[in-house]
Amino acid sequence: MAKKKDSVEKPDAGKILLEELTSEPGGQHSTARRIWRTLLVPVLAIFSGLVLGAILIAVTSESFYTTWGVSPFEAIKAGWNEARIAYGALFSGSIGDPAKIAAALQSGDGLEIRRAFNPIMESLTASTPYIFGALAVALGFRAGLFNIGAEGQLWVGAIFSVFIGYSITGLPAIIHIPLALLAGALGGALWGFIPGWLKAKTGGHEVINTIMMNYIAFRFADYLLTGPMQRPDSFSPVSPTIADSARLPKFFAAPIRFHLGFFIALGVAWLVYWFLFRTKWGFELRSVGFNPHAARYAGINIVNSTVLAMSLSGALAGLAGTNEVLGLNHNLAQAFSSGYGFDSIALALLGKSHPLGVVLASLLFGTLRNGATRMQVVAQIPIDIITVMQAFILVFIAAPAIIRTIYRLRVPVDEEGVSIRGWGGD
Amino acid sequence: MEPVLELRGITKRFPGVLANDKIDLTLCKGEIHAILGENGAGKTTLMNILYGLYEPDEGDVIVRGEKIEINNPRDAIGVGIGMVHQHFMLIPVFTVTENVMLGQESLQYGDFLDRASVAERIHQISEAYHLEVDPVCYIKDLPVGVQQRVEIIKLLYREADILILDEPTAVLTPQEADELFKIMHSLVEQGKSIIFITHKLREVMEFADRITVLRRGQVVGSTTPKEANQKILAEMMVGREVELGVKKGKPKIGEVVLEVEDLMVIDDRNQVAVDEVSFDLRAGEILGIAGVQGNGQTELVEAVTGLRRPLRGEIRLVDTDITQATPREITELGSAHVPEDRQRDGLVLPFSVADNLVLNTYYLAPFTHGVVLDQAAIEKSARERISEYDIRTPGPLISVGSLSGGNQQKVIVAREFSRPIKFLIASQPTRGLDVGSIEYIHKRIIEKRDEGTAVLLVSPELDEIMELSDRVAVMYRGKIVAVVEGDKTTKEEIGLLMAGVTSDTKEASESLRSSKS
Numbered sequence: 001m002a003k004k005k006d007s008v009e010k011p012d013a014g015k016i017l018l019e020e021l022t023s024e025p026g027g028q029h030s031t032a033r034r035i036w037r038t039l040l041v042p043v044l045a046i047f048s049g050l051v052l053g054a055i056l057i058a059v060t061s062e063s064f065y066t067t068w069g070v071s072p073f074e075a076i077k078a079g080w081n082e083a084r085i086a087y088g089a090l091f092s093g094s095i096g097d098p099a100k101i102a103a104a105l106q107s108g109d110g111l112e113i114r115r116a117f118n119p120i121m122e123s124l125t126a127s128t129p130y131i132f133g134a135l136a137v138a139l140g141f142r143a144g145l146f147n148i149g150a151e152g153q154l155w156v157g158a159i160f161s162v163f164i165g166y167s168i169t170g171l172p173a174i175i176h177i178p179l180a181l182l183a184g185a186l187g188g189a190l191w192g193f194i195p196g197w198l199k200a201k202t203g204g205h206e207v208i209n210t211i212m213m214n215y216i217a218f219r220f221a222d223y224l225l226t227g228p229m230q231r232p233d234s235f236s237p238v239s240p241t242i243a244d245s246a247r248l249p250k251f252f253a254a255p256i257r258f259h260l261g262f263f264i265a266l267g268v269a270w271l272v273y274w275f276l277f278r279t280k281w282g283f284e285l286r287s288v289g290f291n292p293h294a295a296r297y298a299g300i301n302i303v304n305s306t307v308l309a310m311s312l313s314g315a316l317a318g319l320a321g322t323n324e325v326l327g328l329n330h331n332l333a334q335a336f337s338s339g340y341g342f343d344s345i346a347l348a349l350l351g352k353s354h355p356l357g358v359v360l361a362s363l364l365f366g367t368l369r370n371g372a373t374r375m376q377v378v379a380q381i382p383i384d385i386i387t388v389m390q391a392f393i394l395v396f397i398a399a400p401a402i403i404r405t406i407y408r409l410r411v412p413v414d415e416e417g418v419s420i421r422g423w424g425g426d
Numbered sequence: 427m428e429p430v431l432e433l434r435g436i437t438k439r440f441p442g443v444l445a446n447d448k449i450d451l452t453l454c455k456g457e458i459h460a461i462l463g464e465n466g467a468g469k470t471t472l473m474n475i476l477y478g479l480y481e482p483d484e485g486d487v488i489v490r491g492e493k494i495e496i497n498n499p500r501d502a503i504g505v506g507i508g509m510v511h512q513h514f515m516l517i518p519v520f521t522v523t524e525n526v527m528l529g530q531e532s533l534q535y536g537d538f539l540d541r542a543s544v545a546e547r548i549h550q551i552s553e554a555y556h557l558e559v560d561p562v563c564y565i566k567d568l569p570v571g572v573q574q575r576v577e578i579i580k581l582l583y584r585e586a587d588i589l590i591l592d593e594p595t596a597v598l599t600p601q602e603a604d605e606l607f608k609i610m611h612s613l614v615e616q617g618k619s620i621i622f623i624t625h626k627l628r629e630v631m632e633f634a635d636r637i638t639v640l641r642r643g644q645v646v647g648s649t650t651p652k653e654a655n656q657k658i659l660a661e662m663m664v665g666r667e668v669e670l671g672v673k674k675g676k677p678k679i680g681e682v683v684l685e686v687e688d689l690m691v692i693d694d695r696n697q698v699a700v701d702e703v704s705f706d707l708r709a710g711e712i713l714g715i716a717g718v719q720g721n722g723q724t725e726l727v728e729a730v731t732g733l734r735r736p737l738r739g740e741i742r743l744v745d746t747d748i749t750q751a752t753p754r755e756i757t758e759l760g761s762a763h764v765p766e767d768r769q770r771d772g773l774v775l776p777f778s779v780a781d782n783l784v785l786n787t788y789y790l791a792p793f794t795h796g797v798v799l800d801q802a803a804i805e806k807s808a809r810e811r812i813s814e815y816d817i818r819t820p821g822p823l824i825s826v827g828s829l830s831g832g833n834q835q836k837v838i839v840a841r842e843f844s845r846p847i848k849f850l851i852a853s854q855p856t857r858g859l860d861v862g863s864i865e866y867i868h869k870r871i872i873e874k875r876d877e878g879t880a881v882l883l884v885s886p887e888l889d890e891i892m893e894l895s896d897r898v899a900v901m902y903r904g905k906i907v908a909v910v911e912g913d914k915t916t917k918e919e920i921g922l923l924m925a926g927v928t929s930d931t932k933e934a935s936e937s938l939r940s941s942k943s
Contacts, residue, residue, distance in 0.1 A: 287774050
């Protein structure tokens with residue numbers, strides 16, 4: 001074992017990706033075994049979450065109680081049936097109904113085909129802000145920083161980009177879109193820079209300061225939307241609509257809302273990976289994240305690293321808001337974020353703070369969120385069940401000991417933690 | 427002598443490792459039995475089996491003639507086996523009394539703690555065994571040596587009569603260690619039996635009644651200090667011939683490399699830690715800084731390496747003023763630093779060996795082109811270092827945290843020594859290492875000196891200082907109290923200087939100890 005090939009040709013990106021994702025560097029185990037060990041807990045956590053969700057659906061359904069009088073066995077059957085219908089709706093609402101897809105393809109009718117494929121496209125669309133947000137938090141984790149301020153940074157990013165979107169007209173899209181994206185990233189970066197600078201220069205803890213920056217951002221947005229940025233002809237707190245040239249292009253006609261943002265998110269995920277694991281800045285950032293003492297001793301400038309990490313994290317969160325504004329809403333309204341920035345914290349953990357893991361986790365949550373809508377319509381299951389289910393999954397991820405106990409897994413010798421330093425940490 | 431404890435054929439396997447291989451051991455009543463072995467020889471595993479933390483795969487434990495099973499520490503305490511771990515199991519914000527009674531609280535009026543009777547019992551124990559300690563003190567206010575006494579009292583309070591001490595001197599100053607040995611003698615005189623785990627030969631020769639040597643999970647032999655000597659023991663431990671004491675020739679002294687002038691440095695609590703220190707260090711010589719830990723050596727090193735801003739004074743490295751320089755600027759002038767705490771300052775444990783080997787050169791060619799790291803170059807250089815410095819690792823991509831202490835230190839040495847350097851600071855370069863690694867690292871340091879590097883060696887281990895240094899500077903309370911020629915001094919002289927050489931040496935060393943906590 002362990003004797004690796006002596007060749008020193010350039011290692012391919014895939015191999016390195018795997019190396020980084022599967023926490024134990026080095027060739028102690030076979031590739032398959034390492035993938036297995038990395039994925040085991042998340043997969044079992046998701047599975048357990050789904051099972052618990054099914055039980056919850058069953059025992060909260062009306063038929064479960066009406067048949068309970070007949071016999072408990074009947075009740076279990078009825079509950080099982082409810083859960084089956086609910087999960088069926090969840091699947092067809094998030095991925096699509098195979099029968100419908102087949103029928104639509106056969107009919108050859110464009111609208112029908114788009115309708116049949118809409119669920120999965122909508123799931124990808126719903127995942128996009130999660131990807132940006134979770135990348136933001138993950139990058140912070142890698143640098144040993146706990147960025148709880150993604151939500152605020154997302155808001156500021158949205159404000160900046162929407163302003164560029166509606167205030168400038170007459171630009172070609174090829175210039176207007178990048179400009180608006182850049183403005184969004186810049187807004188988020190600014191909101192991340194402030195707590196980063198405070199942390200580096202004064203030691204003020206980023207957890208406290210990012211939470212406070214969130215409040216400032218929310219109220220700042222309220223002020224803008226009811227004042228300077230309010231649409232002139234509107235009584236509700238909504239910004240003007242952005243110019244067509246600033247809108248992220250869509251690829252299909254209605255009802256599919258899927259837009260360029262998804263591909264930008266994937267591109268940015270790759271960029272974050274490249275930055276973290278392939279550049280000297282990423283090396284510095286991760287060194288500081290794991291062991292600031294050793295980093296300082298090795299001559300790494302911790303102040304710069306911290307400020308850079310928080311600014312970049314903020315920029316990514318800003319892009320999450322920008323994506324929604326430029327891709328879907330085309331304006332800024334008070335309810336535009338359903339707490340993407342906060343969910344992102346959980347997703348960064350679920351994805352083990354690795355860009356690839358983060359993308360997968362975001363896809364899962366976007367899909368669940370999207371399917372839940374249909375589940376509510378078809379099976380009359382409240383959408384909140386999905387929130388509870390997601391919470392279960394995250395509890396299992398955050399407390400892997402539960403999963404290991406349930407499934408009697410052995411504890412790995414060297415479990416890699418996410419590098420967050422504790423409260424008032426040094 | 428009657429045996430109180432016997433181990434027969436103890437075997438313990440971990441995935442991929444045979445940690446203990448059919449180990450037999452007999453402990454007699456009233457003896458100090460040293461278990462000697464390098465790191466990773468299986469000493470701690472064996473003791474953890476005895477203490478019920480691991481279950482042996484094979485073998486029997488016999489206490490006072492009776493075969494027993496120990497499934498957890500409670501069972502062990504039940505049959506009178508107690509253990510003092512290398513890292514103490516004390517709660518810093520609790521008092522001595524509270525720590526001693528923890529888990530076995532003495533109660534009165536229902537559920538109220540009865541501190542008074544426990545304190546009384548602690549007094550009795552301290553008198554009986556010369557374990558001086560004040561029961562009302564908080565653990566966090568006590569020096570390490572006293573904390574260790576509290577650990578021993580905890581065991582005696584639970585009426586243990588077989589005491590296991592795991593590397594008890596690793597954290598102690600020489601004086602504290604001497605205290606500990608006095609205590610151990612008074613314990614065995616009163617019928618207790620002690621198993622004492624260590625890798626320090628001198629201690630074994632001086633204080634053990636019997637010695638069992640472990641190597642790679644097996645007993646390689648059992649002997650007594652009368653029959654053996656340090657060299658024989660070292661060879662038993664390592665399994666090959668070793669050279670104790672380094673051979674070094676006359677230093678070829680060159681020009682001044684480091685000049686420190688009137689340096690004043692304050693520590694984290696705003697106390698003056700380095701007080702108007704001046705010295706010169708020349709190319710090709712080793713200047714040892716001796717002193718009991720906590721006398722300003724750490725702060726001196728931090729100032730010279732740019733990790734701490736001096737309050738006053740000047741530091742010049744190869745004619746460049748580095749008083750206000752950053753660590754990177756100082757490194758780039760050709761200085762290398764083996765830090766005092768390798769896991770805290772020297773390594774990023776979750777990083778691979780390869781990444782740690784470039785921790786301070788990653789941004790330079792050939793490891794970085796533009797801003798992009800060249801993984802292939804980093805790995806290639808890592809392979810070279812691994813073979814050149816004999817780092818025992820399954821590969822360059824293994825995380826450094828999974829290596830043994832000795833190999834971790836070799837990673838640091840490989841990183842620091844493989845650059846062209848003019849100045850080397852080695853702070854406690856062999857702390858916690860076994861004979862083989864110590865020998866290796868000492869050799870490398872001498873090699874660097876012979877190549878013309880100026881070496882500043884900081885160590886509280888007097889033996890190390892005496893063996894390596896061409897000149898010795900003794901630090902006491904932040905001042906350099908004397909600089910003596912390495913071959914014209916004795917251990918006794920330096921020992922006295924370390925204690926302050928005031929009119930009343932004893933008093934000075936006492937107050938020194940209390941100021942240390």
